[in-house]
Amino acid sequence: MAEYKIILFDLDGTLSDPKEGITKSVQYALAKMGIVESDTDRLETFIGPPLQVSFAEYYGLDEKQSIRAIDFYRDRFKEKGMFENVLYPDISLLLEALNECCFILVVATSKPTVFAEQIIKYFELEKYFQLIVGSNLDGTRASKTEIIQYILDKYSEFNRGDFVMIGDRKHDIIGAKNTGIDSIGVTYGYGSQEEIRDAEPTCIVSSIDQLKDMLLGSRVYK
Numbered sequence: 001m002a003e004y005k006i007i008l009f010d011l012d013g014t015l016s017d018p019k020e021g022i023t024k025s026v027q028y029a030l031a032k033m034g035i036v037e038s039d040t041d042r043l044e045t046f047i048g049p050p051l052q053v054s055f056a057e058y059y060g061l062d063e064k065q066s067i068r069a070i071d072f073y074r075d076r077f078k079e080k081g082m083f084e085n086v087l088y089p090d091i092s093l094l095l096e097a098l099n100e101c102c103f104i105l106v107v108a109t110s111k112p113t114v115f116a117e118q119i120i121k122y123f124e125l126e127k128y129f130q131l132i133v134g135s136n137l138d139g140t141r142a143s144k145t146e147i148i149q150y151i152l153d154k155y156s157e158f159n160r161g162d163f164v165m166i167g168d169r170k171h172d173i174i175g176a177k178n179t180g181i182d183s184i185g186v187t188y189g190y191g192s193q194e195e196i197r198d199a200e201p202t203c204i205v206s207s208i209d210q211l212k213d214m215l216l217g218s219r220v221y222k
Contacts, residue, residue, distance in 0.1 A: 002164070002182060006155055007098060007215065008148065010167030011109035011116055011134075012047050013189030015091050016123065021077065021084030022047050026054075029072035035059060039059055047190045050110045050135065050142040053110035067139070087123050088188070090208045095128040097216060102153070107132040108147050108165060108172075144175030152179060164202070166211070167191075172200035186211060 012018045023040035030037050037043065046054045051073060055066040069128035098105060105128050109116050120126050133151055135142040141150060148165060155163075166175035168189025173196070176183035185196035185204045196204055205211045 002161060004103070004164045004215070006104040006106060006151075006158060006164075008050070008106050008108040008151060008163065008165045008181075010144075010165075010169070010172050011107055011111060011119065013168035013191070014088075014106075014166060014172075014186055015125070016085050016087045016119070017189075018047060018082075018085045019044060019190075021081035024084065025073045025077040025081040028076045029055075029069045030059065032072040033061070033065065033069050044190055048110070048167075050105075052142065057167050068177040077115070078162060079128070082119050083122060085119060085122075087125075088208060090212075092123075092125065094208055094215075095125060096213050097212065099128050101216060103215075105129050106151055107134070108144070108151055108167075108175075108210050109134045109141055110144060110147065110171070111135065144171045145178040148179045148181065150177045152181070168196070169196050170199040173201045176201070184211065184214065 009015055016197050023043040026043045026046045027037055027040055045058060052066045052068050055061040061069055095105060107120060107129055109118055111134045114133060114137065116134040119131050120129060120132055131149055131154065141147060152163065160180045163181040163182060165172055165183045166186060168186045169191040173183045173185055182202040185199065185201035187193050187196055187204060187206045203214060205214055
């Protein structure tokens with residue numbers, strides 16, 4: 001395993017389980033668009049990818065319709081959806097151990113930066129992260145490739161081999177590949193094992209304990 005220096009964490013499905021807040025907000029947006037979706041389990045596919053991609057792919061909305069749907073989504077998400085969210089067990093312990101070993105930790109999410117910052121603060125994780133990078137509210141810098149590249153540019157004094165991207169969807173792995181860095185696919189989130197495997201990450205782990213062991217190796221940690 002490479003000796004990484006900067007660890008990029010996806011947010012949804014990697015640090016926390018946001019299912020309730022995201023699926024209910026998507027359900028609300030679809031209803032506003034005249035689409036009834038009673039089964040929120042079907043909306044799990046919205047967890048991770050940019051919203052404009054998911055609204056188009058799963059419900060056939062064009063660009064203008066997707067923008068309207070995203071506005072409706074955000075109305076509910078800002079009010080309550082972002083807090084209908086649960087931190088995965090032992091994530092705080094993992095981040096603390098990584099901090100103690102002097103890793104630089106960065107959040108790399110397709111969620112708008114302003115929402116990601118509030119969620120990280122809500123979970124009291126801001127002390128662990130040096131930087132939080134997401135998309136812009138106007139829809140720009142939405143792809144994981146653009147987000148990772150922005151982070152690489154911020155830490156231009158480091159080599160590509162110093163970075164690793166950790167995420168639960170193929171978009172995280174593809175973004176890492178496109179920018180020339182390693183990736184770790186986690187299967188405890190919302191990407192299926194098949195999705196993660198087919199994206200061909202550098203490594204795959206199925207639990208936070210495995211992730212901790214992989215990142216810290218023989219280093220001393222609590």
